[in-house]
Amino acid sequence: MTDNSDNILVRAQGVDKVFKRGSEEIHVLGGLDLEIPRGEFLALMGPSGSGKSTLLNLVGGLDRPSEGVVEVGGKRIDKLSERKLAAWRARHVGLVFQFYNLMPVLSALKNVELPLLLTRLSKAERKKRANVALDIVGLAHRAGHYPRQLSGGEQQRTGIARAIVTDPTLLLCDEPTGDLDRKSGDEILDLLQALNQEQGKTIIMVTHDIHAAERATRTLYLNKGRLSTEPVD
Amino acid sequence: MFNWFSQVISVIGFSIRSIPQRKGSSIAALLGIAGVVAVMVGVLSIAQGIARTMESSAGGDNAVVLRSGSDTEMMSGLGGDEARIIGEAPGIARDDSGTLASPELFVIINLPMRTTGTDANVPLRGVLSQAPKIRNDFKIVDGRMFEWGLNEVIVGSGATEQFTGLEIGSSIEVGQEQWPVVGIFEAGGGVAESEIWVDASVLQSAYRRGNSYQSVYAKLTAPAAFDEFRDNLTSDPRLNVKAMRETDYYAAQSEMVYNLITGLGTLIAVIMGLGAIFGALNTMYTAVSARTREIATLRALGFHSGPVIISVLSESLLLACMGGLIGAALAWLAFDGFRTATLNWSSFSAITFSFDVNFSLLLQGIVFALVIGLVGGLFPAVRAARQPVAHALREL
Numbered sequence: 001m002t003d004n005s006d007n008i009l010v011r012a013q014g015v016d017k018v019f020k021r022g023s024e025e026i027h028v029l030g031g032l033d034l035e036i037p038r039g040e041f042l043a044l045m046g047p048s049g050s051g052k053s054t055l056l057n058l059v060g061g062l063d064r065p066s067e068g069v070v071e072v073g074g075k076r077i078d079k080l081s082e083r084k085l086a087a088w089r090a091r092h093v094g095l096v097f098q099f100y101n102l103m104p105v106l107s108a109l110k111n112v113e114l115p116l117l118l119t120r121l122s123k124a125e126r127k128k129r130a131n132v133a134l135d136i137v138g139l140a141h142r143a144g145h146y147p148r149q150l151s152g153g154e155q156q157r158t159g160i161a162r163a164i165v166t167d168p169t170l171l172l173c174d175e176p177t178g179d180l181d182r183k184s185g186d187e188i189l190d191l192l193q194a195l196n197q198e199q200g201k202t203i204i205m206v207t208h209d210i211h212a213a214e215r216a217t218r219t220l221y222l223n224k225g226r227l228s229t230e231p232v233d
Numbered sequence: 234m235f236n237w238f239s240q241v242i243s244v245i246g247f248s249i250r251s252i253p254q255r256k257g258s259s260i261a262a263l264l265g266i267a268g269v270v271a272v273m274v275g276v277l278s279i280a281q282g283i284a285r286t287m288e289s290s291a292g293g294d295n296a297v298v299l300r301s302g303s304d305t306e307m308m309s310g311l312g313g314d315e316a317r318i319i320g321e322a323p324g325i326a327r328d329d330s331g332t333l334a335s336p337e338l339f340v341i342i343n344l345p346m347r348t349t350g351t352d353a354n355v356p357l358r359g360v361l362s363q364a365p366k367i368r369n370d371f372k373i374v375d376g377r378m379f380e381w382g383l384n385e386v387i388v389g390s391g392a393t394e395q396f397t398g399l400e401i402g403s404s405i406e407v408g409q410e411q412w413p414v415v416g417i418f419e420a421g422g423g424v425a426e427s428e429i430w431v432d433a434s435v436l437q438s439a440y441r442r443g444n445s446y447q448s449v450y451a452k453l454t455a456p457a458a459f460d461e462f463r464d465n466l467t468s469d470p471r472l473n474v475k476a477m478r479e480t481d482y483y484a485a486q487s488e489m490v491y492n493l494i495t496g497l498g499t500l501i502a503v504i505m506g507l508g509a510i511f512g513a514l515n516t517m518y519t520a521v522s523a524r525t526r527e528i529a530t531l532r533a534l535g536f537h538s539g540p541v542i543i544s545v546l547s548e549s550l551l552l553a554c555m556g557g558l559i560g561a562a563l564a565w566l567a568f569d570g571f572r573t574a575t576l577n578w579s580s581f582s583a584i585t586f587s588f589d590v591n592f593s594l595l596l597q598g599i600v601f602a603l604v605i606g607l608v609g610g611l612f613p614a615v616r617a618a619r620q621p622v623a624h625a626l627r628e629l
Binding site: 053054057062063082083086087088089090091095097099101103104105106114115117118162 | 239240243247250251254526527529530531532533534535536537538621622623626627
């Protein structure tokens with residue numbers, strides 16, 4: 001049991017999340033429990049508004065639960081201050097967004113280098129690591145291109161390179177193929193799968209696409225703030 | 234803290250490099266601020282110009298003597314004997330022709346202004362032969378000096394620019410007589426350049442003033458000689474006069490109009506500045522709104538809110554600074570050295586002066602622009618930094 005417990009990277013216990021809209025309270029997550037072992041590639045599915053992205057934000061330290069505990073790598077993150085949480089994210093979390101969220105004024109290389117500005121690395125070392133990350137995603141030849149000069153798939157690969165450049169503990173992907181055609185989407189999924197299988201990255205991916213979810217090692221379904229292993233109609 | 238500065242520099246870099254994506258609203262804010270600064274510097278340069286003209290008039294070692302109780306030459310009156318006693322007081326410098334003291338008369342005549350064609354008051358000063366030696370840098374620049382004893386006049390360069398009928402060869406009407414203009418003079422940019430000069434004895438008889446004057450201008454042996462000069466005059470039982478340093482006299486003369494224009498200029502600048510602040514606020518809220526994704530992404534990646542605030546403020550300050558520089562340059566190009574005339578309320582006569590856009594005014598204008606930029610950027614910056622990251626990412 002102990003071994004199994006140590007192997008758990010993400011643990012959420014009794015997590016509630018309530019949003020307030022005026023006087024109305026919207027319960028997005030209610031009493032949610034979740035454990036994700038290291039090295040897992042977890043797909044989170046569910047209808048719109050079911051709380052998938054909210055759960056991803058809580059695990060990634062982008063938001064705090066209204067109730068409950070969120071631990072990542074044995075560290076409780078739900079009580080951290082804004083500043084500490086920002087530093088924790090920079091160190092432990094890689095984020096991949098549906099719409100890539102690249103800086104339009106920066107080249108692919110500079111975009112990938114961005115999270116490294118939050119480290120003590122030298123300029124030369126930052127550049128070297130950013131080039132390695134771009135190489136991993138197969139975009140070394142596009143390093144000097146700006147986002148507007150890249151296709152959607154290339155932009156998302158740049159986004160993934162940015163997410164992995166700091167060698168984070170956890171890779172969080174919010175609809176990473178949601179804005180891409182099937183072919184580009186498959187390339188992104190190939191890449192995520194390779195990162196999981198070859199480099200042992202723990203990945204949580206929110207998706208609407210059953211085809212994408214099939215690449216994951218486990219799929220969980222969220223409905224009305226509750227998790228299940230089976231899809232709910 | 235170790236990477237705080239690199240964060241700040243990077244985030245400011247994105248901010249500034251992304252300005253071209255919002256060039257419409259950025260240019261509008263920039264031009265708004267430029268306009269405010271140009272108007273502010275322009276109006277304040279009027280006050281500076283008047284003050285400079287007054288300062289140029291005054292020599293540090295010059296004194297003016299008026300009848301006790303009068304603040305201006307218009308209100309003063311001195312008998313010929315009094316003027317003679319004053320002219321021989323200790324402390325006054327001498328040359329071969331005697332003491333450098335000039336009893337003078339001061340009357341006002343009406344002449345049409347070149348710009349509007351309407352009549353305005355022009356000072357007509359009766360002087361003695363020592364008067365040019367007492368003024369700063371007096372020189373005849375065209376024509377010649379009037380002949381002593383004749384009803385000829387010479388005209389200051391400022392007066393001839395601002396009023397019609399003061400060219401060499403034309404004449405001014407005094408009573409029933411026509412007095413020909415025979416020369417144009419300069420006096421180091423001072424008040425005298427707004428005046429018409431004539432022999433004091435000619436003016437005395439034309440205005441039936443007998444042997445009286447209104448003031449005595451004197452050049453002292455040194456600025457330090459003033460106290461002795463003044464004490465001597467005020468303790469003399471034959472005299473009922475007051476002596477002032479010429480610098481103090483002109484400072485008092487220009488004070489009212491200087492304060493009025495400075496006050497008005499500041500008021501206009503503040504009102505326009507408020508408008509520009511709203512312009513800057515609007516621009517920066519738009520900028521923050523357009524950059525919501527960028528800012529939220531940076532913060533999601535782990536960038537702190539401090540650098541985000543500084544980046545928004547930097548963008549606002551950069552736009553304001555550019556606006557300020559453009560406005561200051563416009564004001565300098567449009568106004569500096571522009572000559573015009575206004576009423577000197579102390580003498581009720583026109584004073585010719587040049588707008589003076591000096592370095593200190595330009596600096597004031599740029600600082601004012603930066604204040605507009607700071608206030609206009611602060612609220613949007615705080616908003617950008619306070620927006621919850623998850624919420625901001627969801628809004629995309």
